[in-house]
Amino acid sequence: MPIGAFARRSGLTSSALRFYADTGLLPPAETDPVSGYRYYGPGQLARAVALRRLREVGMPLAGVEAVLGAEAGEAARLLDEHVARIVDQAAAVREKAAVLRSALGKEEALPLGAVKGPVLADAVEQVLTAAAYEPGTPALAGLRVEVDAEALTLTATDRYRLATRTLVPAEGPARTWAGTVDGAELRAAVGGIRRCPAVRLEALSHGIRFGLGGRGDRYCRLVPEDFPDHRLVLSSLGGATTRVTASKELLLRALEEQPGADAVLRVGGHGLTVGTVDDAGPRLAVPATVTGRALRVRFEVTTLHPAVSAAIGPDVLLDLRGHDRPVTVRSADRGDLTTLAMPAAPAGTAT
Template sequence: MPNSELMPIGVFAQRSGLTSSALRFYADSGLLPPAEVDPVSGYRHYGADQVARATALRRLREIAMPLAEVGTVLDAEAGEAARLVDEHVAGVVGDAAAARQKAAVIKSVLGGDRPGLLIAALKGPVLADAVDHVLTATATAYGPGTAVLTGVHVEAGHEAITLAATDRFRLSTRSLVPARTAEQTWVGTIDGDDLRAAVTEIRHSALVRIEAVPHGIRLRMDEREDRHCRLLSEEFPDHRLMLASLGEVTTRATVAKDLLLRALEEHPGECIALHISGHGVDVRSPNDEHPGIPLVATVTGEALQIRFETTTLYPAVSTAIGPDVMLDLRGHDRPVTIRSADRGDLTTLAMPVRAEYSS
């Protein structure tokens, strides 16, 4: 390779984001040998065409991939490399979840494994369904100060326990009657990922005792290992105030859940408009560029057109219990309440989008 196309190790280090010492290590390990080594001085030079490999190597190491796996990924075809990266990340995530659970158990043992304060005892399948329902309203990513939006807010009283979650575009609440009376009321916001990881075991347990312990809750299940869920320190949004300030319902539509979901699936746009009138519910494009999908519905009140992002409305409808959903509307720019027509203990709010954002 001509000298004009080579760069010394220092320059290559700046280009690739790797230190000179790391480059020497990767050269000695065979992952990234230099393009040329001066036989007299021993100076190493790299080619411009090696920058991409070096950058990929650095990024793979940043996600804690072992050297042996890094080499396999770098030498694999694109599709196989992507599969190997996904497989590695899944392992890291699984290890992290297991480590969190083990750490919670260790902390419990170090604290003497004192009995927690019973805040609710619920049938496992009932609790698992409720957790699944409200988790659809949690945020999947967050920034500084918004980790609480990935959690589930728990309010445990003597007569009921209420779960709530919101990502500020949706709000989902579910109230359950405990199988046993709680010892004391309790309020806190639990890490959503911890609850999500425990759902399968909860579902297969006849009875789940929820106990308040320092820094979280403990789920106790017969013949199964205890599960610990971390307490989030941030304050949960005042969802009760939000519900109380919604205003009067001006339009109510009851529609078959499966038909509405199918219409949302078949609609090609990322944003949809619901045209609600005495004739039923029509699922259309906001700008009417696609034919509408008419749905039979029972409608009372004023005719109304309201727009939603499909990613907001679809999960809200899909979690409804039973064959029919009831939409309570208050105007084109107000949250819509989505309820199961035959179950009032599950309520979901979905925020519409403004006309200028849906065109």
């Protein structure tokens, strides 16, 4: 096929194909000796697409040549090494940018208080289990931080789950403040935060600075997009109709042993069971204390399992409100971490 047609099918421009032909990475199958027109065969398409994708992830030409010429296992190893280098370079750039910010001028900072590093790190990891990356909605991958005179509240949501945890800072803030912190940058900072006895938080115009004492500072940028109105969700929940207290370990085990993507919780006077949607599979009994009316609620395992897993302590408390209302998952003895999980729609209904 002529170079133009091959360019359209491979996603490479004609000029890029000429360049890769000249470097020897992708020579044409045939070149007209009179006109100089280049022609490519269908068998070259897979190599062209792989070449394009490797360049899209920043692979240098020498690396591209090595990957394309390697066996599958070796090619995967080379790609992993390249990604690791990119991640390390990004971390180094982030650190240098933080130093550069300070060098450009003293930016006015708002003190947000101090929190024990291990406690803050645990809270960030627990709450971020409810975050999710979605193109076009970066706020869903972030962590909402709200500070007032009494508490530091962390919240994340992917619209199907919502997790929130409240911490009491050792020192109160200068005033109330709220912002959404980039989740990826915060995850990268968790290791340093965890090793610091006390972390001082300061709000800047476009980010949060975590003061780690002798370990230096970590800076995480703010996401400018609006965070979902989680306070409206929390205030409109209404009271629970059924309350269940169960072993976290046994409930997780029952969810893990379900063969399908969904699991059905049946709650009643005889306790709690976890079974399949069609009732054909095993129905596993989980010892539990139940108060309120009987319910049958269907959940996606990928929604309920992380909500239960993130709970603090050996027991979890489930507040159920019906088959189509969010369930609140809390620790039975500590209520400062709360997760909401949406049930799955019953079969045959719109989601």
